[in-house]
Amino acid sequence: MTDHPILEVENLCTTFSRGGTALPAVRDVSFALGKGQVQGLVGESGSGKSVTLRSILGLARHYGEVNGSVRWQGQELTTMSEWQLRKIRGREIAMIFQEPMTSLNPLLTVGTQLTETLKAHTDLGRRARRDRAIEMLDHVGIPAASSRLGEYPHQFSGGMRQRVMIAIALAASPKLLLADEPTTALDVTIQAQILDLILKLADEMSMGVVLVTHDLGVVAQTCDTVSVMYAGRVVEQGDVRQVLQTPRHPYTEGLIRSVPQDVPPRTQLYSVPGTPPSLFSLPEGCAFAPRCQAASEACGSARPTLQDIAPGRQTACFHPMPATQEDAA
């Protein structure tokens, strides 16, 4: 990676308060993203992956406290004023949300919602905006784009709505796309189409992508690097091939092994015992210790920090899984 990273997230912490108690939703998340790279954030529900994404764009600070640093092409985003952020949101950094059903305004036509972005972020004229909107819809694979501009979101199917969302997000040619579970609500056949589309567009526009998902298959097929999150912290990160093939953190290993792939059918699946902890009562040491088979006394009292174990590869565990021969390769 000779390229200078375009996005650097360092020690990002987001805290919500609920009834007087502080909820540590995200703790010490750090990663860097180069131009045209796809970074995955993977974890179970409540692990803080979506909040991390929202904290990057300053959406979480309305209802929580965000600390740490998010540098976007050298600019610090966490301390930026709302007014300055508005210029970056949509133009340089765009976001797509999980629910294509609820994230579009049902009362405005798709065309209005598409040109709205262009009006805010470009100096195109009315005609040029319309042409660009048609071009974008065409680009994301919506047939008969010009006739569909006047239609409302309810006239589109789930997959088509997600395409519209992507078209809106990409209309102003952003350099970074934040995608929060973009395909979770869709069927597998449509999921494959949408992921392909995102990757193709990222490649064409040399756009960086941060992809939040809970599906390890999606990570394997789309991401270059991945961070595995558990209870608000990154427990392991690195190159996607290395992380998935030779996981070093027991949680990553558990996640991978509980996916029924290449196991004899109708046998017992590997499962991580117990359930993820509540943020209200996080264990004192390593958050994963109560469910971990390799846990020792040290894990119960002290929290392991994220350590480099190989170039570009980090894990937060006192007893990392043994590295196999391919790890160095």
Add this chain to the structure above:
Amino acid sequence: MTQTVMKIEDLHLSFPVSRSLLDMVQRKPGKSVNALNGVTLELLQGETLGVVGESGCGKSTLARCIVRLYPPTSGQIHFDDQDIFDEKARKDRTYNRRVQMMFQDPYSSLNPRMTTGDILTEALRVHEMRPEAEIASRVAELLELVRLPQDAAEKLPHEFSGGQRQRIAIARALAVEPEVLIADELVSALDVSVQAQVVNLLLELQERLHLTILFVAHDLRLVRHVSNRVAVIYLGRIVEIGDSETLFSSPSHPYSQALLSAAPSLDPDDKGAAIQLEGELPSPLNVPPGCPFHVRCRHVTAQCRTVIPELRALEGRGEVACHHSEEINQYA
């Protein structure tokens, strides 16, 4: 040879769509959603039959029909050689006891104001499974069976996590000692690590209690893992049915081929093998004539556009509803 427990024959179900005032003024004919268009299926003793398909293909409707939540428009379901929609059979509640359903959403399928103990007791009482005095001990036994702690009986559903709630749902279904379980997306709402726990429990209970399971899900890897046989549904019709391993390793219908290759592999190097399907599932309001898949199929011919292919047996494979499966599979 294993015995057939349930026989579904040519099941059709359509829901009428309410007509708008404008439609009435213009005298347009009433429309209907054709959810099931002739499903024929046999459920064998002790097997797990997986049902897969995209959303809106009718897999949940099929499950609900089987437990008599929806009466079909036409067609029959035979259980123990009796038509379950027969006038006499409808009054007979034993069918409800012998065939139990578990639902997808663990947050809305349990009564929030009843404790786990009440939920299980109710099931036991309604079907008079145990004399009153033995109910408490049976509840304890059931909790033990699904590995919930004994103090769970006094707790309300909101005190449990999603995985635990699905265990309660399983316990409730098992309380009445059913022979057939219908699992409609039982683990879809759960996280991966918890999903594995519930699936393991289900497999183990099936072994122990000799249950027959209809496992409806959209997660293909999971269906492959738990099923003996699998049926692929497209627009309310079975397009392929057969032995799980054969079907997953070499699917015969072009739709199954595309559906199965769309599941993202865990191996980052395993890219590009996917057969991309164009377009989306047509609306069930307006099912295309001929083979319902022809609008998205790569191998479409004139015959496909007009003639509906029947489900027929292929040698060494299961049954496939495609005019051209021999030619297609030659090249594959």
